[in-house]
Amino acid sequence: MRCPVCNHKNTSVVDSRPAENDLAIRRRRECDKCAYRFSTIEETELLDLIVVKRDGKRESYMRDKLESGIRRSLTKRAFTQEDFHRLLYSIERDIQKRKKHELSSSELGEIVMKNLRTFDKVAYIRFASIYRDFKDVKNFENELKRLAK
Numbered sequence: 001m002r003c004p005v006c007n008h009k010n011t012s013v014v015d016s017r018p019a020e021n022d023l024a025i026r027r028r029r030e031c032d033k034c035a036y037r038f039s040t041i042e043e044t045e046l047l048d049l050i051v052v053k054r055d056g057k058r059e060s061y062m063r064d065k066l067e068s069g070i071r072r073s074l075t076k077r078a079f080t081q082e083d084f085h086r087l088l089y090s091i092e093r094d095i096q097k098r099k100k101h102e103l104s105s106s107e108l109g110e111i112v113m114k115n116l117r118t119f120d121k122v123a124y125i126r127f128a129s130i131y132r133d134f135k136d137v138k139n140f141e142n143e144l145k146r147l148a149k
Contacts, residue, residue, distance in 0.1 A: 003031035004038055023089045049095065050102045058102070066091070070112065073127040077120050091115050121147060 001011045010032040019026035024043035030036070049061035067088060074084070094111045095103065109131045116124040128134075128143055 001029060001040060003034060003036055005036040006031060006034045008033035023085060043089075044092070044096075048101055051108060052102055052104045054105055061095075061103075063088070063092075066108075066112070070116070070123070070127070073116065073123040073130075074120060075126075077123055079120065083119070087115055087119050117147070 002009050003011055008031050011029045012032060013027050014030050014037065015028040017026050018024075019041055024041050027040045027042060029038055029040060031038075050058050051061050052058050070084075070087070091111055094115065095108070098107075113124060113128055113131065116127055125143060125147065129139075132139070132143070134143070
């Protein structure tokens with residue numbers, strides 16, 4: 001980790017503690033050259049995960065893409081940034097539990113819907129209507145009935 005002030009390449013960790021409800025680690029660092037102190041946040045990252053699309057194309061997992069899709073379904077819904085971060089963490093944890101290097105987009109969609117269902121039911125319906133490609137009101141009603149159970 002380079003110092004943000006003098007750009008020296010060696011810094012020492014002075015203190016580490018959980019951050020954001022144990023979803024990340026906050027590290028207090030000190031530059032070995034100029035003694036400037038700064039903090040960093042460290043969190044897990046899904047590496048080498050390939051998403052297999054419905055048409056067979058493969059692409060690397062992109063957290064930003066997942067995040068933007070979920071944010072669209074949460075438009076005009078009340079939630080805190082911390083709750084949203086926890087939701088993303090929960091989804092990524094469920095992905096990691098599968099212990100796969102490839103995941104179909106349908107598996108990923110089901111994981112997202114499972115987590116959204118408990119997070120915000122309106123966002124869940126919005127996401128499901130696009131993900132499951134509801135063709136008419138009947139599909140929508142059926143999903144609402146399943147949700148009500």
